[in-house]
Amino acid sequence: MTTEELTNLKADKSVDARGTSCPGPLLAAKKAMGEINSGQILEILSADEGTKKDIPKWATKKKHNYLGTLEESGYFKIYVKKG
Amino acid sequence: MSIPITWQPIITNITLSNILITKNFSIMEENKKMCMVLFSGSIDKLTAAGVILSGAVADDMDVDIYVLLQGARAFRKDIADDPKKLNMAENVELKEEFLKSLDNLKVKTWLEFFREAKSLANVKIHICGLAGKVWGADKVSDFVDITDDIVGIGECITAAQDSDVHLFI
Numbered sequence: 001m002t003t004e005e006l007t008n009l010k011a012d013k014s015v016d017a018r019g020t021s022c023p024g025p026l027l028a029a030k031k032a033m034g035e036i037n038s039g040q041i042l043e044i045l046s047a048d049e050g051t052k053k054d055i056p057k058w059a060t061k062k063k064h065n066y067l068g069t070l071e072e073s074g075y076f077k078i079y080v081k082k083g
Numbered sequence: 084m085s086i087p088i089t090w091q092p093i094i095t096n097i098t099l100s101n102i103l104i105t106k107n108f109s110i111m112e113e114n115k116k117m118c119m120v121l122f123s124g125s126i127d128k129l130t131a132a133g134v135i136l137s138g139a140v141a142d143d144m145d146v147d148i149y150v151l152l153q154g155a156r157a158f159r160k161d162i163a164d165d166p167k168k169l170n171m172a173e174n175v176e177l178k179e180e181f182l183k184s185l186d187n188l189k190v191k192t193w194l195e196f197f198r199e200a201k202s203l204a205n206v207k208i209h210i211c212g213l214a215g216k217v218w219g220a221d222k223v224s225d226f227v228d229i230t231d232d233i234v235g236i237g238e239c240i241t242a243a244q245d246s247d248v249h250l251f252i
Contacts, residue, residue, distance in 0.1 A: 019189050023141065024189070024191075026137070027137055058142070
C-alpha cells in the first residue's frame with residue numbers, strides 16, 4: 001500500500017509496544033492478532049528497529065497480509081491484515 | 084494413481100510429514116516442534132533462551148525444554164527469581180551493567196519470558212533428574228511453578244529426534 005493509503009487506513013485494533021524491546025512487539029502482535037477476526041486490521045506501534053523486519057516476516061509466515069509500515073518520529077506503525 | 088473413494092477411511096489419521104489428515108478430511112498443519120536443551124544456568128544465557136523461546140511461541144511452535152545441570156540450579160525456586168544468585172557466562176564483571184541495561188530497556192527477566200511463553204503456547208519444562216539431585220532438589224515442588232516434570236535423558240533424546248529445531252544453550 002502507498003504511504004497515503006496507510007495514513008488513511010483505519011485499524012480495527014492498535015497495540016502500543018513502544019515501551020518494549022524485542023521480542024516484546026512480536027509477542028504483543030501475536031496476542032493482539034488472537035483478539036481480532038480474519039480480514040480485520042492490526043496496527044502495531046514500535047520503536048524497536050528489529051521489529052520493522054521481524055513483524056512483516058512473521059505476518060507473511062502466519063498467512064496474514066502485511067500491508068506496510070509508516071515511519072513516525074522515533075517510532076513506526078506496522079499494519080497487518082489478519083488472514 | 085487416484086484412490087477409490089471407498090478407500091478413503093483407511094488413510095484417516097495418518098500423519099504425512101507435517102500435514103495431519105483428520106477424520107472429516109479437513110487438512111490442518113501440525114505445529115513445528117522445538118527441542119531446547121538448557122544446560123546453562125547463567126543469567127545472560129537464560130535471558131537469550133527466553134528471547135528465543137518467545138520467538139518460537141510467536142511462531143506457534145510447540146517447545147520442549149530439557150533443563151540439565153547448571154540450568155536445573157537456576158530453576159530451583161529459591162534461586163530462579165533472584166539475580167544475585169545467578170552469574171554471567173561471559174563478561175562476568177559486567178553483570179550489574181547488563182541487568183541495569185535490561186531494566187532500562189524494559190526487557191523481561193528470564194523467568195518472566197518463560198512464564199509468558201508457557202501462557203501463550205504449548206511449552207513444557209522438564210528437569211533432568213540427575214541435575215536436580217546434584218543441586219539437592221529431587222521433587223517438582225523444589226523448582227519454580229512453571230516446571231512440568233522431572234525426566235530422564237531418554238525422553239530428551241526422543242524429543243530431539245522428533246523435533247524440527249534443536250538448540251543447546
